[in-house]
Amino acid sequence: MKHTLIASFFFCLLVVLQGCDAQGQSDADNPARNSDQIDLVFGVYTSDRPTDVVRQFRPLLDSLEAKLKESLDRDVVIKMKVAENYDLGIEDLVNGRVDFSRFGPASFVLATEENPGITLLAKETVKGEEVFYGIICAHADGSVKAVSDLDGGSFAFGSEQSTIGRYLSQLHLSQNGINADDLDRYEYLGRHDTVGMAVSQGRFDAGALKESTFNKLVDSGEPIIEIARFENVTKPWAGRAGLDQKVHAALSKGLLELVDPAALEAIGKSGFVAGDIADYDVTREAIVNNGTFFKKEQ
Numbered sequence: 001m002k003h004t005l006i007a008s009f010f011f012c013l014l015v016v017l018q019g020c021d022a023q024g025q026s027d028a029d030n031p032a033r034n035s036d037q038i039d040l041v042f043g044v045y046t047s048d049r050p051t052d053v054v055r056q057f058r059p060l061l062d063s064l065e066a067k068l069k070e071s072l073d074r075d076v077v078i079k080m081k082v083a084e085n086y087d088l089g090i091e092d093l094v095n096g097r098v099d100f101s102r103f104g105p106a107s108f109v110l111a112t113e114e115n116p117g118i119t120l121l122a123k124e125t126v127k128g129e130e131v132f133y134g135i136i137c138a139h140a141d142g143s144v145k146a147v148s149d150l151d152g153g154s155f156a157f158g159s160e161q162s163t164i165g166r167y168l169s170q171l172h173l174s175q176n177g178i179n180a181d182d183l184d185r186y187e188y189l190g191r192h193d194t195v196g197m198a199v200s201q202g203r204f205d206a207g208a209l210k211e212s213t214f215n216k217l218v219d220s221g222e223p224i225i226e227i228a229r230f231e232n233v234t235k236p237w238a239g240r241a242g243l244d245q246k247v248h249a250a251l252s253k254g255l256l257e258l259v260d261p262a263a264l265e266a267i268g269k270s271g272f273v274a275g276d277i278a279d280y281d282v283t284r285e286a287i288v289n290n291g292t293f294f295k296k297e298q
Helices: 002-020 050-072 086-094 105-114 163-175 192-200 211-219 245-256 261-266 277-288 290-294
Strands: 037-045 075-083 100-102 119-125 131-139 154-157 185-188 206-210 224-233 236-239 271-273
Touching (some): 037 086, 050 075, 050 261, 086 105, 105 277, 154 163, 154 192, 163 277, 192 211, 192 224, 206 211, 211 224, 224 277, 277 290
Parallel strands (some): 037 100, 154 206
Antiparallel strands (some): 100 236, 119 236
């Protein structure tokens, strides 16, 4: 009798536990499940120093929490998950380890190819513009003053998944007569600031980085100059596949209506606008045609 009662107790406990999380859902999958609070996870990867990334995004996430509370009539807590690199950041959203992410265009394109259920919440604007710039920089005291001067030189790229640090910079080089075989050597260094410092220290003749990082390094006294620039579509904020529709709508609405000057200034943006996945077709084409940069001349 005693063994029967114990067995019955554990059977009932198992049923209760399964009922509590039968589908492994988070609060963002089923916001009606928790009457007090919705917990969300925001994903971002380190294109700059991790401490800078946290400092940049926390004010905006705090403002977004308040917007979501208004829309969902629930307390909302947004935690940050900072991935060490682009690959891990993409994997986090593709596999649903985060609820929404801020990506570069190339990472967004690659993520949607891996998981078509990923959606676009909004895209950033810079002074009302939906484009920003990548910079090819060289040492201020070096001999490289134009892209054509890179024949036989060295080049520092960013991450192998970076829009500016790889795909668009390699496209720009190729369009201006410089392909991989024309360079003496090149490396992928990862973060934008790492690229800028490598050029500043004379370890590479030139490198590709985003304009905001370039400006920050110049302002701090690093001896680098701009020799070329190219356009890039502003960054998308994306929601994971399976995100509850009400939460998705609230996130999108919250971003589009976000007007906190300090929070926006912290990430160097002026606001958000609605967008479409097709807005990133140029990036998609740059990825598809990236092999051109590596083709050997006949």
